[in-house]
Amino acid sequence: MTQSPKDLTHLLSAEAKSRKNSPLKECFVYFGQPGLTFLGGGLPLADYFPYNKISAEIPTPGFEGGIGAPITEANKTEIEVYRLKENNGPNQIELARSLQYGYTEGHKEIVDFLKEHTKMIHKPVYDEWDLICTVGNTEAWDSTLRTFTSRGDTIFVEEYTFSSALETVNALGVHTFPVPIDEHGLIPEKFATILETWEGPIPRLLYTIPTGQNPTGSSASLERRKAIYELACKYDFLIVEDEPYYFLQMEKYTTDLEARKARHVHSHEEFIKALVPSYISIDAEGRVLRLDSFSKVIAPGSRFGWIVGQKKLLERFLRLHEVSIQCPSGFSQSLLNGLLQSWGQTGYLDWLIGLRAEYTHKRDVAIDSIHKYxxxxxxxxxxxxxxxxxxxxxxxxxxxxxxxxxxxxxxxxxxxxxxxxxxxxxxxxxxxxxxxxxxxxxxxxxxxxxxxxxxxxxxxxxxxxxxxxxxxxxxxxxxxxxxxxxx
Amino acid sequence: MTQSPKDLTHLLSAEAKSRKNSPLKECFVYFGQPGLTFLGGGLPLADYFPYNKISAEIPTPGFEGGIGAPITEANKTEIEVYRLKENNGPNQIELARSLQYGYTEGHKEIVDFLKEHTKMIHKPVYDEWDLICTVGNTEAWDSTLRTFTSRGDTIFVEEYTFSSALETVNALGVHTFPVPIDEHGLIPEKFATILETWEGPIPRLLYTIPTGQNPTGSSASLERRKAIYELACKYDFLIVEDEPYYFLQMEKYTTDLEARKARHVHSHEEFIKALVPSYISIDAEGRVLRLDSFSKVIAPGSRFGWIVGQKKLLERFLRLHEVSIQCPSGFSQSLLNGLLQSWGQTGYLDWLIGLRAEYTHKRDVAIDSIHKYxxxxxxxxxxxxxxxxxxxxxxxxxxxxxxxxxxxxxxxxxxxxxxxxxxxxxxxxxxxxxxxxxxxxxxxxxxxxxxxxxxxxxxxxxxxxxxxxxxxxxxxxxxxxxxxxxx
Incomplete structure (x- = not known):
């Protein structure tokens, strides 16, 4: 893998292009230089943070009783994050750092964990991909629009889509053009017709929820995704895949109760293999921005998500985040990272496998009831x-x-x-x-x-x-x- | 107090005016109706949040050893927030709520605490003021610009100001016009001259850091604030007071070491009285938006702030936040609220009094050194x-x-x-x-x-x-x- 993504900076909005690095921030190259007293930044001393330690009770992998099982002494793990690095276990984000003005991209420990996870699940095709943290996909979508569209532009969306995502678009004065979908997601042939007959400049991005689409519940097959991706390359637009539900992929529905029992995934390898490949996993040109989130797999109130995409485009999000959200909450970063470091990659996969089982069961009950009533x-x-x-x-x-x-x-x-x-x-x-x-x-x-x-x-x-x-x-x-x- | 603020909705931007309530959200009036199964929202069950309890070690008021003193068994309080309401003490934000999709304005417990605090410190003049939570003043400022300005507009700012705030403005294509300042903040007479001779529509807002201004360190006197406020009323613009440093007000500098010892505030009443009144405290018309934050008084990484202003204008921020940041982190809300409920209003004032002492001392050392070297x-x-x-x-x-x-x-x-x-x-x-x-x-x-x-x-x-x-x-x-x- 030495492939480079295409330079797609021509797709940036005027707003994104105009964002500058400040000379003030450039002073921070001197920060920590031996022998230099840095009186440049208005940072409070960590001694004044009134939190000495935060801790949490979390369940212990492999979640034998199911992921919704009560946490008792038998299946409980305690995580602790202290203010000072020297009091913490390895790979923790100490409070002196997480509660200070932070790295806009997210702290290294949690970013590294998520990069490792991304490699394992999505295996990005090109080398210069990156991952930056967000405060959730709603904000990430708003930032994406600000980075690639201007008032009066049009973007492509699924003909039925998440109404809150549409409100984000509409208030920015950006128009939406509906692309037909069926139970297998976007229909490439119909999209191709739209593109062939399009008058004027082609919209710069397609917004799609490829897996467990909101509202239709449809999921795009790999073949469909490949065909849509080819259109993106041919017509030079970006694909924004909003994927909060990616790990809520389930076993196929069957009315055969015996078959239901047999169909669960049995290993991490089987689990990963059973997932439909994402757009980012087929993206050779660097024209996919993947919006990922803990909202549906850990908790919505963590207000923590991340974007995967090519480095050069993500750098423009960082400039925007520096003057808007700054970074996700330090409490969120320390406690989410604490949980992830405690579970490890395999423990996190155990959790996701548990989610798969829960949602499969709930889906089965819903469809059984619809069938019955x-x-x-x-x-x-x-x-x-x-x-x-x-x-x-x-x-x-x-x-x-x-x-x-x-x-x-x-x-x-x-x-x-x-x-x-x-x-x-x-x-x-x-x-x-x-x-x-x-x-x-x-x-x-x-x-x-x-x-x-x-x-x-x-x-x-x-x-x-x-x-x-x-x-x-x-x-x-x-x-x-x-x-x-x-x- | 039965005074109503002025209707200032004519100052809203096109973006803010165009934000709609969605029919989807209107369905939520049925949520919780007895006898109704609500299958309307994509909310995960709280049983699937892998946090049973979070806790923190915080210092106990009144902080006799100073606010930077190490936390030991003698001065330690432990706060705990459980997933379920029934396991918590009073006024906690249980994890089942804080880690769920949340109230955009912030959870009632912490909002109520901050309203009470605001009443005590700022005593708003009119009745229909409100307070909504943000993820910090940087974001609040970005949201303010989106709510009141459009590309090509001009706003007033202090002639030297926080460069990050300027970057936020510039990238939105909004121009800044400098208003002269001296060591007592904005100069009303010079501002009046600018306004009198202004050609074209008067800018819709003034951005100011009235207390401990960044970068100049100047603070505006009450007389200056009143004069500037009169100009705002006369020329119909909003005052955005960005006030992260409000509680870093200090005793006056003196070289007399004996006088230094005598000058600390001795009671809560004395402390409150010693604070210079804010713009919101003289705002009869509802044309001040106050941006407040825990960044400088608790910790920047909490990514938690709030806006105080008239209800009708703040409602437009809520519509924006619903489709951008959603709400501050639930971990932040539960742990900040846990600390505030434990300390109470008086304990929080003790903390702020402690901060005043610390910063007074640090300022003294700095000025002494400048004098010396x-x-x-x-x-x-x-x-x-x-x-x-x-x-x-x-x-x-x-x-x-x-x-x-x-x-x-x-x-x-x-x-x-x-x-x-x-x-x-x-x-x-x-x-x-x-x-x-x-x-x-x-x-x-x-x-x-x-x-x-x-x-x-x-x-x-x-x-x-x-x-x-x-x-x-x-x-x-x-x-x-x-x-x-x-x-």
Whole structure:
């Protein structure tokens, strides 16, 4: 591996290009020089940090009772991080450092751990890749937009996508153009048609949630990813893969209860092999930015994520972060790093394998319930293989009042079902909430993937215990029966 | 107090005005409704957070040995935060909440504590003020700019200011116009002249560091603040007070060693009374945004700050934060709140009083050293009464090579002194690094406060122990003697 990524700095925004290094920061080359008293920076003394030590109780790998098992004396590990380096075990981020003004890219110990993890899982193709820390993918996405787009630009997104990500885009005055998806993610042939007939400059980036897509629950196959990547190379745009759900990949759904028992992964190698390869793992040119996060695998409130991509582009994020977020919380860095160093790479894989088992089970219960309680005459669904979400598609023309009360308007049927379901005791999100509208003046016909009279609802099996999940889905099933006048 | 702030929403930027509430978020009104299963949000179960408990060793008030004293069994308090509410003491932010997707404004317990603190210290004038959490003032400043300015706009700043804050502004394509300052902060008369003769729309905001200004170390008196505030009302702009150093207000410098011993504050009331009133405390119209932070009083790495201002304007920050930083780290919130609840309001005041004593002492040592080691023939300085910085002004015309080698260019003398000081073993930052340049096409003559041949260097007494501080300043004094050909 001596391959270099392409120089893609022409894709940077005016804002990103204009960010300068300050002469003040350049003074820091003298910091720590022997014989020099550095009176340059307004840093408080670590003696004034009122934390001498922080510690945490965490579960011990390999998590035999499952990752949600209560932490007891038998499976408990205590981690401790002291203010001073000399009181700590190896590879800790002492509080004197984590609670001081910090390295914008994140402290070396946790960055090194995540780089090692990234090598193991994604095996980046080119050499000069880098990894910088963020305060989560929401912020990383906002920073990405500021780094590559300007007001008035257009970007490509999946035709249904995470509404919060869309709000980030819209408020920046950037337009979104929808690319058709199906249950296997973005459809390369339809995307190719859009690109071939595009008028004006091609958008500089595609935003995609390739694995366990929000809201559709779809996951892109390797073949699809390769085809989309080829389009990115041909038309010179970046792929931003937002991958919070990557490790919530599950076993395939089956109704065969015996087969369910047999299908768990048995080793770290088997686990890694079972993961669908990421965009970054096929990225020879350095045009993929991978947004990764602990939110779905450790805890959302850690507000800690990271970006993987080519060094030259990530350097522009650092200049932005220096004058915005600065760096993730030092408490987060010390305690997350403490956990990771205690678990090691293999312990962390044990945890991820445990997550896979949990989500597989929750997904199974959800799909079993849909199968049991939903009127199969009007719904269709594909059991997801990753993420937190499932969707149920509904043919609105089968609604008895479709042509009458609802004026043949699927949106009205959607609203009626939404309200009926709340009445019956279950809330799922109407698919239209995630629909991407193209820029008002676009000259291109939007290629529509689905039938216009199909609607869908997004549900999750992540947020509630299994019994509540079953009750909720039974209630949603009732609502559908009431609306569609079934039994 | 039933006064309402003015409606100032006309000052919002296009970006801020365009931020919408999402229908998805509106679904959350149903969250927790009895009898309803909420399958709307992609939240992981708290059972999957691998932290059962976090804890910390903190010092016990009233910090008799000083705030930098080692934490031993005798002065130690242990704080603990469990995953589940029922295992915690009162007013803790349990991990099940702090590590979950969170309240963008910050968790109620810490917000309430800070509101109470704000009432005690700043006594806001109008009723509908609010307080929201941030990840520190750097981010808060970036968010403020996004909320009130657009590319091409101009804002007012002090003629020398924090270079990182300027970088934030410049990269957004916003121009800065310098307002003259002296050792008492912004000069109202000179600012009035600028405003009277301003052509075109008046800038929407003034950015100021009123207390312990960076880089000059100056602090604005109450009279000055009132006069500046009147200008803001008259010309309809916002005042953004960036106040990380507010509690690093010190006793007045004196060379009388006996007087030094007598001058410490003795009670909480005396302490609060000794603080110069903030802009927010005189803000009847709701046109002040106060940026506050734990960085200088607890620890920079906590990445936790807050904004105080009128509710209607802060609501726009929440919409921005929802799609950028989301909220401060949950580890930070639980551990900072744990410390504050343990200390209580009075314990926190004890801590701040301790800080005042420490910084007073460090400032004294710095000024004593300057007095002792610097050639008084070429330097002038005003002992600061707040903050981390002092400045030393130098009359460059007294440099023997001013008119010859240095071509009567004060910048060349500055560079020569900077290099000579490094050679002698001390680094202080050249004042020109903080100089604000007006927009290239501005039509107004910049009112210059100082003499053109005066330069200054910024030093800090915060970052190094006292012995190193003395050695460093002795070395800087040597450098000046060498440069100016003195003894």
């Amino acid at each position: 939903f009127p199969q005459e009007v719904v269709t669904y594909d059991p997801p293989v990753a993420g937190m979400f499932f969707t149920v598609s509904i043919d609105t023309t089968k609604h008895p009042k479709f042509a009458t009360d609802h004026n043949s308007d699927p949106a009205k049927v959607e609203e009626a079902i939404f309200q009926q379901a709340i009445k019956q005791g279950c809330l799922m999100i109407p698919g239209s909430y995630f629909k991407v509208t193209p820029p008002p003046d676009h000259k291109l016909t939007v290629v529509d993937a689905g039938s216009a009279n199909q609607i869908f609802f997004r549900g999750t099996y992540a947020a509630v215990p299994l019994d509540a999940l079953q009750v909720g889905l039974e209630n949603f099933g009732k609502a559908l029966r009431v609306e569609f006048g079934l039994n | 610097f050639p008084q023939e070429v330097v002038t300085y005003d002992p600061p009464v707040a903050g981390m910085f002092f400045t030393v002004s130098i009359d460059t015309t007294k440099h023997p090579k001013f008119a010859t080698d240095h071509n009567s260019d004060p910048a060349k003398v500055e560079e020569a002194i900077f290099q000579q000081a490094i050679k002698q073993g001390c680094l202080m930052i050249p004042g020109s690094y903080f100089k604000v340049t007006p927009p290239p096409d501005h039509k107004l003559t910049v009112v210059d406060a100082g003499s053109a041949n005066q330069i200054f260097f910024r030093g800090t007494y915060a970052a190094v122990p006292l012995d190193a501080l003395q050695v460093g300043l002795e070395n800087f004094g040597k450098a000046l003697r060498v440069e100016f050909g003195l003894n």
